Amino acid sequence: MRQNTAFYQDDFDIDKRILQEAAARPGREDRKILWFSRPSGTCCVRERDVFLKDTRQHNTWRFYGEQTRDTVLAYLVELTGKEDGKLKGNLYELDYEQHFRRVIEKSVPADNYTLVYEHGERSIPAGQYFDGNPDPQLGKFERFEAQPNDPETLRDVLMEEQRSREKLRPGDFKAHVTMLHDNRIEREACRVVGKMKLLQEPNGPDKTRFMVELSPYFVRLATEKDADRLFSMLPYQTLTFSKSKDSFGTYALIDKGEDRSKGIRKPRPSVRAQLAAGKEKTAPKKAAAKTRQKEMEV
Incomplete structure (x- = not known):
């Protein structure tokens, strides 16, 4: 979540x-x-x-x-x-x-509902109105449940779902959460690059730069390190992240002369990841880290 x-x-x-x-x-x-x-x-x-x-x-x-x-x-x-x-x-x-x-x-299909009360239950057609008030004989209303026309078919469907899950390989929870985190940043990088490619004319306020708003969902969840990693994955030499005085969004901006045909930069695998994959070799020398430029307004 x-x-x-x-x-x-x-x-x-x-x-x-x-x-x-x-x-x-x-x-x-x-x-x-x-x-x-x-x-x-x-x-x-x-x-x-x-x-x-x-x-x-x-x-x-x-x-x-x-x-x-x-x-x-x-x-x-x-x-x-x-x-x-x-x-x-x-x-x-x-x-x-x-x-x-x-x-x-x-x-x-389900044609009936079971109304569950404190001291029992009763059935009604699925389309019939009920208000959830206490029943004089059955007491306090607790919940309702839809009932299948064919219980055996529903049971077969659920069993088939269970069998399909039993074939799955056991996972690593920490690795799974790390993958979700990495995928979130990569999805945003792909989205920004895709939007940049679609722009026909510079759309920045000064008309000398292209700009794409970062997803509000990404911005809300991103840490400073996440933003730095996103910045490093975007393939632009003149890239800056900036807030706009005219809106609440954060934008990626590049000069109009930038090559917008490039794809995202994939991060290099860590030494630990290479060793885990059985690739016991010396890690390549890292390129100088790209720093994220900041502006107050655009």
């Missing part, structure tokens, strides 16, 4: 509550949770509900793949219990684009 969600990070407080409640339930289906991070918030829903057509969970999971270009990081959380008050379980990385398409293809 801290590598991808720039705004509304407090959504994660809701996610934590959902996970705590799910871990306390006895059913295995209740303890398999789909979670995603997007640039403006997070989402936490039961896997079972996502594979039921026309539910809120199903529609939400599909929406960011079908209707936006957001960078979405998706995972399956399999809760196994608690230890010393901390949740325990397994975390599976998902390819969100492939997964939401699989959800579209394999989801099962």
Whole structure:
């Protein structure tokens, strides 16, 4: 979440509550949770509900793949219990684009809802209105659940999902977070270079420079080191980062004579990374580090 969600990070407080409640339930289906991070918030829903057509969970999971270009990081959380008050379980990385398409293809219709109360439950058609008020006989309303028309088909779909996860190789959590961090900076470098290539005429205030605004999501999450690394990956000799007096954004600016056909500069692998890959050789001499120029306004 801290590598991808720039705004509304407090959504994660809701996610934590959902996970705590799910871990306390006895059913295995209740303890398999789909979670995603997007640039403006997070989402936490039961896997079972996502594979039921026309539910809120199903529609939400599909929406960011079908209707936006957001960078979405998706995972399956399999809760196994608690230890010393901390949740325990397994975390599976998902390819969100492939997964939401699989959800579209394999989801099962649901025609009824089960209304769960403090002392029991009752069923109603999915389209029928209910207000969540206490029931005179069943007591306080707790939640509702969509029910599949064909429970066996839903069970088969969920089992197929489980089998596909069991084939995955165990990962390294620290290495995974490092990869997310590196990818975030590289994506921004590619985005800036792509935007620079599309500009037809200098668009800076003085009309002598090209400029592209840095993503507000990137700026919100970036440390000083992240900004320096982005600067080093952009292939421009006259590059500066600057804030504008006319807006709240931060911009990358280059002189109009710059060659804008170049791609990003890939960072050299560290000696440690080379050794880890089995390439035990002397690291090449590093080029002089490029410093980031700063201006007050443009």
